Amino acid sequence: MKRGLQLLMMVFSLTVFAQKGIVDTAQIIIPNRYNTAEAQAKPYLIMISTDGFRYDYAEKYNAKNLLRYSSQGVRAKAMIPGYPSITFPNHWTLMTGLYPSHHGLIDNFFYDYKRNASYAMNDRKNAEDGSWYGGMPLWGLAENQGMVSASLMWVGSASDAGGKRPTYYYPYHEKFSPSEKVDKVIDWLKLPMDQRPHFISLYFPEVDGSGHHFGPDTKETEDAVHLIDKAIGELVQKVNDLGLKNVSFVFVSDHGMIKVDSGAPLEIPAILSDKNRFDYYNSQTLLRVYVKNPEEVKTVYKELKAEKTENYEVYLDKKLPKYLHFRTKDDRYSRIGQILLIPRAPKIFLEKGKKTSVGKHGYNPKLVPEMKATFMAWGPEFKTNLIIDEFQNTNVYPLIAEILGLKIDQPIDGKLKVLKETLKK
Structure with a gap:
């Protein structure tokens, strides 16, 4: 002890x-x-x-x-x-x-x-x-x-x-x-x-x-x-x-x-490396994407959907399940972003060279x-x-x-x- x-x-x-x-x-x-x-x-x-x-x-x-x-x-x-x-x-x-x-x-x-x-x-x-x-x-x-x-x-x-x-x-x-x-x-x-x-x-x-x-x-x-x-x-x-x-x-x-699963983390989709088009915010159990040109949101969403694997889901924020109260219409301060990448537990997103921890939270309860x-x-x-x-x-x-x-x-x-x-x- x-x-x-x-x-x-x-x-x-x-x-x-x-x-x-x-x-x-x-x-x-x-x-x-x-x-x-x-x-x-x-x-x-x-x-x-x-x-x-x-x-x-x-x-x-x-x-x-x-x-x-x-x-x-x-x-x-x-x-x-x-x-x-x-x-x-x-x-x-x-x-x-x-x-x-x-x-x-x-x-x-x-x-x-x-x-x-x-x-x-x-x-x-x-x-x-x-x-x-x-x-x-x-x-x-x-x-x-x-x-x-x-x-x-x-x-x-x-x-x-x-x-x-x-x-x-x-x-x-x-x-x-x-x-x-x-x-x-x-x-x-x-x-x-x-x-x-x-x-x-x-x-x-x-x-x-x-x-x-x-x-x-x-x-x-x-x-x-x-x-x-x-x-x-x-x-x-x-x-x-x-x-x-x-x-x-x-x-x-x-x-x-x-x-x-910190030994085999998910990579950030390559498309998001273009900082002129996107900002993204990675809490490792949730990746929020802000598309700088609103007219590109649907196109980017389709591109991310095409890249995704069985290890994570891609959502337009307005299409997130209602019970989570985290959709566009819930976002009173416009802080969430338009696209969400949600890993399936116990998977996490992790940038190259970054560290993580053994235990995490943030997933859909x-x-x-x-x-x-x-x-x-x-x-x-x-x-x-x-x-x-x-x-x-x-x-x-x-x-x-x-x-x-x-x-x-x-x-x-x-x-x-x-x-x-x-x-x-």
Whole structure:
């Protein structure tokens, strides 16, 4: 176990999710924010995301704490991520109730042709610029309605997306251990009632890092699952020790993980090498093509179809399956591109000379079940010993708003009725 944890720490220090440059580890506090008297009487909710925690990991690796807490509360057979099943799009979906095509984070890296600028998840300037993010995050909803919120490194939490940052937050870094993060949450809950956050979002990257570097079926990933499970156990125990009786927990992930065929990757079609005609964006499990001359789209599509093999599909974006919500008519920010090349799992696209990882995600969760995510919830607001069917992750947002008594004041894709059955009231 000790060797495994040493490897994990090495992995996390190298992860591509870490933002560029030196990051201050100090907490940022927005001054002069207080809970209203009405907010002080409302429940507390801690929303925990463990990146890459596949829907079956809890049983597969015997995550004792999570299995026990979810048996005392609610558990979904799986949660369906938005497409593509990638980190930034799905964390922002969970926090806004919108599909990736509707909130604008359609990938971890993309280009916006309207603003003539690129977004990269590991660029702090991008990550903290709220103009890239559509929708109203739950912390913004809470703050607008007189409820103090806090976040430990959730996607977008250091930005002014929706108009307001959480009252308490940290710029993204990976220097805190899971146990240190737990202690920071407890410190927030020890604050005076008028300053104590009622909505807390907490992010753990460790399981995703292990899945990428070692694969989902390895001792290293098992160790990462146990590391987070231990931290969840510490969190629940320390919350209980505070004597707060109205704290509920929602445990989610953004996507799953699969071992890919990194030894025989697919080549980028030769036609796309002409940069005068095309831009392409390769997340390896999805290749998005932007054709610079719109009149050429159909011709290029036919050429790419003629080149394709049985290892990938070619779609005009407007012809993508409707259930993915990733078609041209869904693309509110015009960031997707007109043609999509989608490899069949476990195949990936890889440019010559580029490296990849053992484990990947991003595939269609309907066709690749390893992409499915986790949902568990427990505490005084939730029913006990309840297992529910699979559902789309957009529906977490209205559930949390309902628990906290927050009024949703703009359109979302999620529906409260989907998860209403999980609540006691």
